Amino acid sequence: MAMNQIPGHNIYVGGILALKNKAALERANITHIVSVIRLRSDEYLSSYQHHKIDVDDIDDENLLCHMPAAVNFIQSGLDSGGSVLVHCAMGKSRSATICIAYLMHQQRNDRSITPSVALETIREGRPFCEPNPGFMDQLDLYYDMECPDDLESQPVYQRWLYRREVEESVACGRAPEMGSVRFEDEDEQLPSQQQPEKTPEREVEIKCRKCRRGIASSKYIISHEEEKRQNVRVNSNAECAHIFLHPMKWMRSSLYPSASDANPNAQFTGDAPLSGRLACPNPTCGANIGKFAWQGMQCSCKSWVVPAIGLAKARVDIKERVLGNPSPAALGIRLPPGMQPAGPSNSGAGRGNL
Known part of the structure; x- marks a missing residue:
């Protein structure tokens, strides 16, 4: 069929041919149309509220940046009492992606509505819907x-854009433009949505081994534990x-x-x-403390990190301190069954109480 309804919603998913079926559009009470395609002509759309998204159905197309505006447009159509058609060329990938984004946004307080769950809802009405893998990653x-x-x-989104820029630049054999790189510590504070849900039990502080200059802390460290778990060829030990x-x-x-030290925000034009x-950032030290590779590099555990900006553990000092009132597990302590950790009234220190 040219278009199909999403169960429980006045939203229809379809292909380009749906625009030519005026009778079907009238029966469905279509008042708003979202075109997720590069249209050559909008001759069929003059009598509708229209939102156009010029994208191709390819993995590396940025459809994510269009999701908030498309979601708002769809909601405005439904709030006006009409129905909404979301279409692309075949009604399979691009249009389905936007509809999935809407369903997740509508129920964003329900974390069980994942991209896969929303896709299954859409498939109840249009079984062959299947966003390409790149769009599914963006939905995730x-x-x-x-x-x-x-x-x-959203820092997560800005970081994603920066990684895309890195990938595109590396594919062309060059480093990314300095203006596209997100330097994490330039924000005065991380936005509230980026704050951890609970206070971590450990804080890591990294210093140059030669001059003791502070270099980084826990919030700037990238973990690649997930890559270790997913890649069977990685030596996780x-x-x-x-x-x-x-x-x-x-x-x-x-x-x-x-780059100019006097004006770090100036456009960098060199190679x-x-x-x-x-x-080391200490100008009187300048010790070699690590290496970077925009194209990525393999860690000693065999996992690849892309892009890779790494401090050599042999050239820095790493200090961990326990925050607040940590659990015995945070200290690496296993208590015997039935034994409770020492409370505030006990003045003995940590392990000595055990």
Whole structure:
């Protein structure tokens, strides 16, 4: 069929031919149309409220950036008492992606409505709907961000854009433009949605081994434990020789050697290296403390990190401290059955009480 209704909603999914079936559009009370396709002509759309998204059905197309506006448009159509048609070329990938985004946004407080669950709902009406893998990844990211109304304020989204820029630049054999790199510590504070749900039991502080200059803390560390679990070829028991970090502003002089120290926000126009060494940010030290590779590098545990900005553990000091009133598990202690951890009234220190 040219278009099919999503069960329980006045939303229809269809292909380009649906626009030519005026009788079907009238029967469905279509008042708003979302075109997720590069249209050559809008001659069939003059009598409808129309929202156009010019994208192709390819994995690396950024459809994520269009989701909030499309969701708002669909909702406005439903609120006006009409029905909404979301179409692409075949009514299979692009249109289904936008409809999934809407269903998740509508029920974003219900974390059980994942992209896969929303897709199954759409397939009840149009069984062959199947977003391409790249769009499914973007829907996963949209879900992880809890389907926000504003993407630009989301550090996760900004980080995703930066990674895309890195991938595109590396494919062309060059480092990403400095203006596209998100230096994590330039924000005065992380937005509330990025704050951890609960206070971590441990705080990691990293210092240059030579001069003791502070370099990074826990919130800038990238874990690749997930890659270890998913990749059977990875040696999950191997000790990682590097600590991988998000970009930080002290790295500018290493990542972009010709950038202006006087005006770090100025547009960088030189040729930045694809890979190189990280130097201690202390100008009187400048010790080699690690390396970077925009194209990625393999950790000693055999997992790949892309892009890779790594501190060599042999060249830095790593200090962990326990925060608050940690559980015995946080201290690596296993209590005998029935034994309770020492309370505040016990003045003995940690392990000595056991």
